[in-house]
Amino acid sequence: MNLPSVVAQPGMPDAVRIYEVGPRDGLQAEKQLIATDVKLEFIRRLLAAGLRTIELTSFVSPKWVPQLADAADVVAGVDLDSARHPVLVANERGLDRALASGVREIAVFASATESFAKNNLNRSVDEALTMFELVVRRSRDAGVAVRGYISMCFGDPWEGPVSLAKVVHVAERLIDMGVTSLSLGDTIGVGTPGHVLALVERLEAAGIPRGVLAMHFHDTYGQALANVHAALTAGITEFDASAGGIGGCPYAQSATGNLATEDLVWMLTGLGYHTGVNLEHLVEASVWMAKHLRRPSSSRVVRAMASTDDRGQA
Incomplete structure (x- = not known):
């Protein structure tokens, strides 16, 4: 198996965490319903490949996200001691279901822009944050860690460029209510490196340390x-990725896909990081899932490593 040459870069963080979102963010917008047993096998294969943070599902209304109507069954089918297994919740009803399932970590999903908040949550930015305050407080009281997602941090399909100030406002609110980490989303993929650095610096200037980002x-x-x-x-040490690059954003028409976990692992390996991920096994898991989705993986690494003859990839 080919692997990149390792050439470490001075001044980089000592270790990096991969936060796998394929089973939740990757599958949530799929139009064809994926059977629960297929989702569970996908999660099992991701675990076998060495991933140790895998977001399982989302406790949201089946009316709005029918793909995740089996959230409780998915959680019940996973050994919660096998790794970190967060779930997304949209409101207190979702939190009640998540806590009843025994999860130990949740995430809430906020927006930096009014248009996306309206389309995604049918609320204003501040109304959504107010709703999350009780969710976060109840979660922390129950000993459950809370991650805060912020979508549209770099651009919005309705509003265009998003100011750093809008992202900082939402980040400050989430930190103040007690979230333990913040995931900054480039939901439509328009961000560039300078923009990333500027946002990290602006958040740090507002008192939000890089270690929680x-x-x-x-x-x-x-x-x-x-x-x-x-x-x-810039010192960021946690990155979200989706095996095979599956997923996008159902509310942002120009979003085409998440960063593929394989592509991320390849680069991190070349930089000298020990991710704990067996890249060959991860590619096999993504190829297996791609067959169930009836389309080839969008990951460049999967395409490069998986031959037409033995893995069905062009």
């Missing part, structure tokens, strides 16, 4: 890995 990049314009590298140089 994660980055969630989309590869719509081919900038995801360049943005990861920029974030690494």
Whole structure:
């Protein structure tokens, strides 16, 4: 198996965490319903490949996200001691279901822009944040860690460029209410390295340390890995990715896909990081899932490593 030559870069963080979102963010917008047993096998294969943070599902209304109507069944089918297994919740009803399922970590999903908040949550930015305050407080009281996603940090399909001040406002509110980490989303993939550095610096100036930040990049314009590298140089140590590059954003028509976990692992390996991920096994898991989705993986690494003859990839 080919692997990149290892050439470490001075001044980078000592270690990096991969936050796998394929089973939740990757599958949520799929129009064909994926059977629960297929989702569970996908998660099992991701675990076998060495991933140790895997976001399982989302406790949201089946009316709005029918793909995740089996959230409780997915959680019940996973050994929660096998790794970190966060779930997304949209409101207190979702939190009640999540807590009843025994999860130990949740995430809430806020927006930096009014248009996306309206389309995604049917609320204003501040109304959504007010709703999350009780969710976060109840979660922390129950000993459950809370991650805060912020979408549209770099651009919005309705509003265009997004000011750094808008992102900082939402980030401050989430930190003040008690979230333990923040994932900054380039939901439509328009971010560039300089923008990434400027946002990190602006957040730090507002008193939000780099150590609580994660980055969630989309590869719509081919900038995801360049943005990861920029974030690494800024001291960011956690990155969201989706096996095989599956997923996008159902509310943002120009979003084409998440950063592929394989592509991220390849770059991190070349930089000398020990991710704990067996890249060959991860590629096999993504190829397996691609067959169930009835389309080839969008990951460049998967395409390069998986031959037509033995893995069904062009």
